[in-house]
Amino acid sequence: MSVPDLEFSTSLLLCLIPLLCFFLKTTLTNFFSSKAGKLPRSYPLIGSYFAIKANMHRRAEWTGEIVTTLPNLTFTLRRPLGHSQVFTANPANVQHILKTNFSRYRKGELMHVTNRDFLGDGIFNIDGEKWKFQRQVSSHEFNTKSLRKFVETVAETELSERLIPILTSAAANKTVLDLQDILQRFAFDNICKVAFGYDPAYLLPSLPEAEFPVAFEDATRLISERLNSPLPLVWKIKRVFNVGSEKQLKEAVRIVREFAKEVVREKKQELREKSSIGSVDILSRFLTSGYYNEEFVTDVVISFILAGRDTTSAALIWFFWLVFCDPRVEKEILREIREKSESPVYDEVKDMTYTHASLCETMRLYPPVPLDTKVAMKHDVLPDGTAVKKGTKVIYHPYAMGRVEAVWGEDWADFRPERWLEEEAAGDGEGKWKFVARDPYTYPVFQAGPRVCLGKDMAFLQMKKVVAGVLRRFRVVPALEEGEKPVFVSYLTSKMKGGFPVRIEERVE
Numbered sequence: 226m227s228v229p230d231l232e233f234s235t236s237l238l239l240c241l242i243p244l245l246c247f248f249l250k251t252t253l254t255n256f257f258s259s260k261a262g263k264l265p266r267s268y269p270l271i272g273s274y275f276a277i278k279a280n281m282h283r284r285a286e287w288t289g290e291i292v293t294t295l296p297n298l299t300f301t302l303r304r305p306l307g308h309s310q311v312f313t314a315n316p317a318n319v320q321h322i323l324k325t326n327f328s329r330y331r332k333g334e335l336m337h338v339t340n341r342d343f344l345g346d347g348i349f350n351i352d353g354e355k356w357k358f359q360r361q362v363s364s365h366e367f368n369t370k371s372l373r374k375f376v377e378t379v380a381e382t383e384l385s386e387r388l389i390p391i392l393t394s395a396a397a398n399k400t401v402l403d404l405q406d407i408l409q410r411f412a413f414d415n416i417c418k419v420a421f422g423y424d425p426a427y428l429l430p431s432l433p434e435a436e437f438p439v440a441f442e443d444a445t446r447l448i449s450e451r452l453n454s455p456l457p458l459v460w461k462i463k464r465v466f467n468v469g470s471e472k473q474l475k476e477a478v479r480i481v482r483e484f485a486k487e488v489v490r491e492k493k494q495e496l497r498e499k500s501s502i503g504s505v506d507i508l509s510r511f512l513t514s515g516y517y518n519e520e521f522v523t524d525v526v527i528s529f530i531l532a533g534r535d536t537t538s539a540a541l542i543w544f545f546w547l548v549f550c551d552p553r554v555e556k557e558i559l560r561e562i563r564e565k566s567e568s569p570v571y572d573e574v575k576d577m578t579y580t581h582a583s584l585c586e587t588m589r590l591y592p593p594v595p596l597d598t599k600v601a602m603k604h605d606v607l608p609d610g611t612a613v614k615k616g617t618k619v620i621y622h623p624y625a626m627g628r629v630e631a632v633w634g635e636d637w638a639d640f641r642p643e644r645w646l647e648e649e650a651a652g653d654g655e656g657k658w659k660f661v662a663r664d665p666y667t668y669p670v671f672q673a674g675p676r677v678c679l680g681k682d683m684a685f686l687q688m689k690k691v692v693a694g695v696l697r698r699f700r701v702v703p704a705l706e707e708g709e710k711p712v713f714v715s716y717l718t719s720k721m722k723g724g725f726p727v728r729i730e731e732r733v734e
Contacts, residue, residue, distance in 0.1 A: 333600030416533025
């Protein structure tokens with residue numbers, strides 16, 4: 226070997242020794258950390274890629290299991306190429322993110338670009354003036370007068386004329402139904418009627434096959450996979466060449482957007498033909514707001530479908546599963562339903578305290594949106610001392626927050642609506658339940674702060690209407706193998722893997 230070659234080899238070795246030492250130190254540190262059962266192993270360059278990849282199918286459960294073992298309920302997940310994400314189930318951090326430092330934690334350009342193909346500039350994918358405008362216009366439809374009208378007309382009609390007849394037929398014919406599909410159809414019809422003044426008639430006795438709902442389901446799944454990809458470069462390359470999952474996403478989004486555009490065109494035609502419309506819906510407000518752009522209004526339609534279709538149906542399927550597993554709770558709900566049966570339609574569901582608590586308890590264990598992501602606009606330090614660099618994704622974790630023993634007690638895994646209730650003494654000696662709400666930063670199922678969900682009250686009224694209408698007449702019996710349990714999966718919203726097969730039985734008691 227020549228002298229220059231020897232010098233080069235020696236220099237290369239000297240350069241590699243520190244890198245090798247760093248690699249061994251990191252590997253050993255993370256090995257022992259992993260053995261302690263806390264953070265996943267992380268390696269130079271690739272971070273915790275192997276752990277992330279292995280748990281892609283159960284991301285909410287996996288990260289929830291990690292975060293609830295840590296004293297400050299927060300951890301930083303190292304991703305490939307030096308990127309990281311902060312996961313937190315700490316209420317003080319959640320308040321810091323969603324309220325105290327609201328302007329510092331936003332959707333951000335990275336999130337906007339990732340979700341743009343599907344959600345565009347809809348309210349769930351933007352910040353700033355466009356977000357404020359959409360929220361302001363939408364807020365007019367969530368006052369008490371509108372909520373009463375929704376329950377007494379839209380929800381009542383969809384329940385009595387569509388859902389109940391389908392369940393009655395299934396009970397008579399001993400048919401197995403996919404309740405997840407049925408409730409998604411119900412919620413889809415509801416949100417289209419109340420937000421757009423449009424009836425897609427998706428919940429009919431024939432349970433018609435339709436291209437849009439299938440495409441919508443595919444789009445939410447594929448955009449979620451894109452959002453959580455451990456190597457974003459992969460989906461970006463696939464999009465450039467229009468192959469694989471990106472080709473599927475493009476086709477699904479095309480179908481979804483065509484449906485939404487058709488809804489917008491029909492509403493525009495209706496507004497042109499009528500000098501005044503008796504009932505003003507959200508879509509009409511946007512079209513007459515003076516800020517009209519077809520693509521933008523199409524984004525609004527898609528966002529409302531996502532909010533109205535997937536969230537309430539997700540909560541209800543887990544509610545029916547948990548109530549079936551606990552006859553004591555079912556008995557108490559039935560008692561309340563029968564007590565309220567003579568009340569006016571709106572008052573009946575508004576005052577169902579025990580049922581309301583049962584729904585809150587359901588969403589504590591199975592939140593419709595189990596994880597929500599913000600992006601730090603500046604360097605920051607969370608209240609628990611966690612350092613956050615500018616551009617870092619910070620994910621608050623409703624799924625994990627419902628499983629924190631220090632907050633919910635040793636029985637956190639139990640379905641117990643009473644944890645939301647206090648018993649008030651009545652004049653006749655009979656106790657009466659009083660609902661006790663939790664701090665929204667401890668229970669951020671509907672977000673909190675300036676972006677708190679506008680449709681929260683409407684969602685509860687709709688869910689209680691379904692519960693009262695269904696349980697008053699039927700038993701919902703899961704059609705699963707003995708010992709089998711539904712599997713929780715989450716995309717943009719949570720679902721039961723493979724649906725929720727049930728048998729419907731008429732009540733005889």
